[in-house]
Amino acid sequence: MRQVIMAMVAALVLSFPMSIEADESTSLHTWKELNHTSDQILQLVKREQFEEAKQLLDYFSVTFLDVDFQQEGITMTALRTVTGSFEGAVEAVTATNMSIDQRIYKVTAFRLAVDALSSEHHPLWLHTEKSVMQSLATMKETAKDGDNQAYQHRFNEFLRHYDMIRPALFINIEPQELQRIDSQITFLERMRSESLDKDKVVSHIEVMEAEWTNLYNRVKEDSADPSLWWVMFTIGGMITMSLSYVGYKKYKAEKQKVRVKE
Structure with a gap:
């Protein structure tokens, strides 16, 4: 029985890449x-x-x-x-x-x-996470320092990054999620004409950092290849069955030994 289960697992692993190749259109x-x-x-x-x-x-x-x-x-x-x-x-x-x-x-x-x-699966724009998060962090630091000129410069850099990835976001994420991000950026743009209220700006950037972190994490999870998860769960299930069977056989052998002793 154990040999049969392991043979099924091996056959599944070997046949899976071939099935993917056959499905290419x-x-x-x-x-x-x-x-x-x-x-x-x-x-x-x-x-x-x-x-x-x-x-x-x-x-x-x-x-x-x-x-x-x-x-x-x-x-x-x-x-x-x-x-x-x-x-x-x-x-x-x-x-x-x-x-x-x-x-x-x-x-x-x-x-x-x-x-x-x-x-x-896994769109290319996900690789912008490091640059976007670093841009937000730099904006926050210049705002904390109260350096309005440096803050405006960093904000412009962030806007260039955002304009670059926004078309991809428009395709991949829900409209209400993109609208929320747009409104957060619009809020900062409206404040540009005012004197730098560093506490208010820093607080708002921290909200944006949380929003972008959640966005990247969620899309990473959603874009995982479901076929890969299927293989992992299937193989995992078969291995569990095999181990359970071995454990059961061992349990029966031990029980038999006890009966013999008795």
Whole structure:
């Protein structure tokens, strides 16, 4: 019995990757291609090869329009978001007077939006956690010091980060959650024209830190691959069955020994 259970576990482990490979569809390959193309565009912009980036953007547009959005279950809101970020990327590679940093920010926003639309698990924008949280922490420190000029500079940096990832957030999170984040930022922007009330600002930034921490943690949990959890639970269950069976056999053997002694 034990050998049979362990053989089932081994067969499951060996067959699982093959089942995933067999389920790959043309649609999946198309999304992988779009995701890869958006990454290539970003790398070209970083190397300031704008003409080559523009050609890849044209290719992306043609490939993207071949997707059956209705069949893929893509909403009009998500489509408008990706289209808007695409237009920003085109502007970044065609503008005659734009800093390289601004170009990279715009194309990165496009890259993250495409990934958010195409990645079923663990979207790329989750990797911005360290930079966003560090930006909030720096804002809080400058506010504590009462240095209004330094605080305004750090706040502008945070806004650039947020503008870069907002299209991806628009695709991946609930509207009410995004609205809550927007309202928190709007509150700080309204206070810019006033003298720096450091206690009020610090308190509000701490609320934002908690909001962003919860956001990143929740999306990490929600984006875990369910097939992986299925394998873990299934294999875990079989191993438990095997151990239970071994334990039961040992218990019966010990009980038999007691009877023999008696």
